[in-house]
Amino acid sequence: MAESTIRKIAVMTSGGDAPGMNAAIRSVVRTAITSKIEVVGVYQGYAGLLAGKTTPLQMSSVANIIQRGGTILKSGRCPEFHKSEARAIAGQNLRQLGVEALVAIGGDGTFHGAHLLSQEQGFPVIGVPGTIDNDIFGTEETIGFDTALNTALEAIDRIRDTAASHDRLFIVEVMGRDSGFIAIDVGVAGGAEEVFIPETLANVDQAIQAIQRGVQRGKTSSILVAAEGQKVGRSYDLAEQIRRKAGYEAKVCVLGHIQRGGPPTARDRILASRLGFAAVRALQQGLTNVMVGMQAGQVVPVLFKDCVNKKRRVPQELIDLAHLLSH
Ligand code: ADP
Numbered sequence: 001m002a003e004s005t006i007r008k009i010a011v012m013t014s015g016g017d018a019p020g021m022n023a024a025i026r027s028v029v030r031t032a033i034t035s036k037i038e039v040v041g042v043y044q045g046y047a048g049l050l051a052g053k054t055t056p057l058q059m060s061s062v063a064n065i066i067q068r069g070g071t072i073l074k075s076g077r078c079p080e081f082h083k084s085e086a087r088a089i090a091g092q093n094l095r096q097l098g099v100e101a102l103v104a105i106g107g108d109g110t111f112h113g114a115h116l117l118s119q120e121q122g123f124p125v126i127g128v129p130g131t132i133d134n135d136i137f138g139t140e141e142t143i144g145f146d147t148a149l150n151t152a153l154e155a156i157d158r159i160r161d162t163a164a165s166h167d168r169l170f171i172v173e174v175m176g177r178d179s180g181f182i183a184i185d186v187g188v189a190g191g192a193e194e195v196f197i198p199e200t201l202a203n204v205d206q207a208i209q210a211i212q213r214g215v216q217r218g219k220t221s222s223i224l225v226a227a228e229g230q231k232v233g234r235s236y237d238l239a240e241q242i243r244r245k246a247g248y249e250a251k252v253c254v255l256g257h258i259q260r261g262g263p264p265t266a267r268d269r270i271l272a273s274r275l276g277f278a279a280v281r282a283l284q285q286g287l288t289n290v291m292v293g294m295q296a297g298q299v300v301p302v303l304f305k306d307c308v309n310k311k312r313r314v315p316q317e318l319i320d321l322a323h324l325l326s327h
Contacts, residue, residue: 015077025072067263078113087120103125107130133175160221170223174226226238232254287301
């Protein structure tokens with residue numbers, strides 16, 4: 001592959017923010033500048049790209065951000081980017097700035113847009129997976145997932161104290177509209193009696209059986225974990241179903257956006273640093289239209305066309321394990 005003598009790149013964060021995005025920006029900026037590549041930061045994802053909201057980034061611009069959640073470049077959603085005319089403007093704006101390639105840090109939607117921008121405009125783009133949902137096909141881990149998981153786990157540990165002290169049943173609702181990674185992992189790590197994930201139908205009877213098995217063993221409190229699915233607050237419906245079917249009164253705790261913020265874990269900072277570095281190196285090697293992802297502990301390039309429109313599924317092994325350990 002031909003080495004590229006790229007001189008100026010842009011970096012942006014897009015879609016849902018995820019802890020560790022700042023560490024990724026820092027790594028992109030410092031890797032690039034060390035290789036004598038200028039960096040422009042784009043604010044608010046594709047919306048900022050269309051509106052020309054950019055800023056030059058220096059080594060010092062990214063000082064003291066590795067430990068901060070959120071993103072200094074802000075993030076956003078931009079419905080206009082679904083139109084090819086908008087993507088043509090984005091390409092034009094980037095070229096006008098003298099930018100030769102774009103590093104897009106975001107999730108599946110962001111990569112969709114990046115893929116189209118790259119294809120239609122012939123503009124080099126590299127994706128860095130950043131989403132707490134961990135649902136991007138082609139990478140075993142995404143930036144922000146580990147932090148969100150640990151935040152949810154800490155919450156469950158705290159709720160368990162109250163559940164045990166008051167002999168209560170709790171349903172803890174975690175994030176994940178289409179993806180059950182946070183729910184299943186936190187369910188296993190937090191010893192939940194049952195986990196409801198969007199990938200499979202909620203099995204209320206199974207949950208009731210798990211609670212009853214616990215009661216027979218003398219257990220007086222239980223925790224169920226539910227991913228929010230398509231409706232935030234669906235745990236209230238689950239609680240009502242459990243009350244009607246078995247007479248158990250469940251308290252509901254919806255964790256919500258606290259899972260998105262906070263200082264990234266060491267694991268997320270390291271992942272973000274590795275992927276940010278790899279994104280710049282990939283551009284220097286002339287790669288484009290790819291995401292840098294993790295496979296078997298190694299950073300690998302994965303073509304956008306092989307990761308967008310595909311769904312990474314929660315492994316059946318973890319679903320079975322969560323069920324088995326609740327016995
Ligand atoms: P995430 O990147 O976290 O999955 P979104 O799904 O909200 O977040 O996508 C972020 C942005 O990417 C959207 O606001 C839109 O600007 C762009 N995008 C998403 N899907 C597409 C698509 N099919 N075509 C073009 N742009 C898209």
